Amino acid sequence: MNIVLFAHPTFLGSASMPRYTQWLADGMAARGHTVRIWAPQPGFHALPVPERLKKWMGYLDQFAVFPRWVRRQMAAQPADTLYVFSDHSLGPWVPLVASRPHVIHCHDLLAQHSALGRVPLNPTGLSGRLYQRYIRRGFAQGRRFIAISKKTEQDLRGFVGPAPTVEVVYNGVNPQFVPAHDITAQRAALGRRLGIDLSRGFLLHVGVNVWYKNRAGVLAMVDRWRRSTPEGLPLLMVGPPPPDALASQRLAMHAPSEVHFLSKVEDDVLIGLYGTATAFLFPSIAEGFGWPIAEAMASGCPVITTDAAPMNEVGGQAAFYVPPGDASAPADAAWTAAAAEVIAKVVALSPLERQLAVDQGLSQVRRFDSESALDRIEAIYRQALAAPAAVRPAAAPQSAT
Template identity: 25%
Template sequence: MKNKKQEMKVGFDAKRAFQNNTGLGNYSRYLIDILTTYVPDFQYYLFAPKETEKYKADSQNFIITPKDKSLRFLWRSWGIKKDFEEKQIHIFHGLSNEIPFGLKNTNVSTVVTIHDLIFLRFPNWYKPLDRLIYNFKFKYAAKNADRIIAISEKTKSDLVEFYDISPEKISVIYQNCHPRFGLKSELKYDVVERYKLKKKYIICVGTIEPRKNQINLAKAFDALKTDDVDLVIVGRGKEYKTELENYIKDKQNIHILGNVDNDELVALYQNAQFAVYISIFEGFGIPVLEALRAGVPVLAATGSCLEEAGGDAALYVNPEDISAITEQLKLLLEDKTLHQTLKNNAPKHLEKFDDKKIAEQIHKLYSTL
């Protein structure tokens, strides 16, 4: 049995690992890294259109790029099949909602991670062409992969509802955030001075866009009428960010920070009173885990999967109800007992997002193929 494990070759769609700094890239790097660490008997092949400096893969992993660089855009969906045959890949895992075409009658077993189907539930947030492309790729992957990993129970239920996928084909396997958020920051108090913040502040981290709902948060915070607490919104954005900037331009205690590095972000979390993540809909909600790892409670939104991410270490609120958001902000600022209870609940809740456990769950799924 040991020899079979040593010979098992797993390929990953590593495009996002090498080319994306945010959600899908973080997930791809995370999953590859934990499997390399906790399931070292397998051989891992990282298939990517190009290798970049965004990701330093473990030296024991093999990186495969297209031989014909002029056909990169077709290789990932079509030409990659020849490389699977050449490398004798046993399992291919599409880490970002899609798998190559034409693998059904090959010896390659397929797994796909589906992160969310938000474009189907809230189509008005997406351009028509983007919706068509997403739906074609996601549906093909969901229908044709041998197994599906959903990153939350909510995503699993959406796969059943929108694509009529059998629940037995779907495994819910969570992810974790980067371990840096649980390490004590050396910049913890420096960031307050650097960004000219009040000693007490609330933090909200995420791309500034309508789905993340930062304007409702700003309105709810403004209704507190407090002079000794700041609201710090960390993220980048476009049109919606401009709307947010226009709303807060005369408000001295709401700040937008757009170019925060990883070390500063950890410090900002750890020094905050608590974090807020009232996104209208999410596939999972990594900022919730980041805050809990950093040791601060969270106010999160109802309606999607954030209750899974936050468990009993967070409070929840209707993201459309501004007055209710204001009340919950006030409660977390004033009720010290509740604040401490949420902090105390975090360690037990976070056990379900342990890297080794997640790697073992994925290994077990691979072993069923």
Template identity: 30%
Template structure:
């Protein structure tokens, strides 16, 4: 009898880092070893490292079409041969059309359906993106044999849109790579001064201007503390720098752009705190990464942030920078609190295992195959 063949769309794994890319990378690293009775076909982006997996039950296939592009949405079965596949795992929110086999879709969040303005770029491109992602996510909710989500918060959001989809949804809680760990005692700080750190893309939902406002309220009178942003350069960086000038703190605000993983780990490990006032997250990788590096976290009291931090962070209303400022000031002024957050964060991060995440996905595969 032929072994079931699981096709995982791994095209988000690329040299350019992304949150979904980290999730998919962990899945393909662990799932084949956890399911030696299954065979896996990985759809791979041309920019990915070679190979994605060395497991004996894995084959890889190059697909040049974008993971979230028109060819994937409507004509994936023409872009690559999916004959013989028993289960297709769409890993990035949208479910391709015309799939003949059972399917699992990982819906990281439903922001494109509930709060599209927080995700979309301005202008015509934003309108196209709204329509595209809303169509793909609605298809995923309607037609996937099973739906996987990276947090219980996302499952709850799905339930507000489609009760039947929520019944088919399973939580596969994200993890954090073991490379993220506290710095060695005595290691040199990467910045030379004390600093607050904010990490993430310059999308409206990340609320980075509020992070800057909170920093100014907390430390505007303390010239020994800087604010570092790890954020892709572009219009978002320009807006931050313009606001920093208006606040009179431009010399203490630094937008670093993309950095290497090693540099990011060092930045987390030596930061005074991570300031993460996001309006909405499916999971929020920077939260887990910061906790794993021993960095105290101040984050929002909404969406998945309380769930991910699990009592190991200070929470505040993302619409109220003054409340974030109060929490940041507490960490700066109360060493015992900062140490307590560090210890709680390390314990929470230790419970966020990529292996457990992959095992949960394998369980979803087996359930979908049996459906």
């Protein structure tokens, strides 16, 4: 196959989507296909303008310059070319290839829900609402999608209706995540590297400062648990530096010195933390898939996550669950107390009980094999290329407008 892979521009500074795009490109190239990555280049964005104008310069590169470039390039592509969008948020470019074979990868619809006023914790301004509508009107013209979870498929149907083909392919977990061979020795080495005593074990969270990652909920549940136990464990929060509200919440905790925010953590350190943590905390309010759940399980770490899709779709019978968080308000006392009880349960597991939990996690995570995911994606790509060309109506269902 000749595959053109539409990607986010690198000047946006995203890390996860470029990795996903490269995973697709490398996987398809390894299977013998020709892959070209098309992405906007920083023309206007590279100009020496005030920082507040950078976003708008980037929009010119993405939505004025790039479409014209795409039209010129399409004229030279072979007839058997498949156009693939690595993310549905590249929707404004979908109309360019809507009448040609194409596949759109969909990760989550959280920004769309927020723009429609469905997430009180994440209000969206006028420009953001207009931008998401622009994206929505674009991807609504798609005919074939790949969703990363059943929850994402369900959400997507609310925007595109029943007509398009939507298939679920779970993300593949990077094979570098494996159980630690000597937890005691690795904790000691990591502790020396980070300057933190990890010898007793520790709790781990990985996530960024967005509403649905529930970082404030992590601090609240750990604080409640810490107040009821004579001896706690360090909490390592891996992600960007905390905003002022989160930093203030930490200072008000029972044992603030035990909470460590770690930024710019190197990959080998993160792998080591997954493999040696006492428990991994992931009480997200919403997700598209929940990569860290699978990464922690693959690393032999018990996972505490939310009993709601798609988190329980990824965790299955192997995870320990806290009640779903309220998307309309921060964590309340009842939720915090229930979540603290789950921490206490996992920390108190006997060696035999813990090994059983680890084994269940390793069994569960086999569902998310990277090579199997790429094989399934390749099969869907072939089906899309072989399907008869037809143009779908551009209108989205009434509920999504």
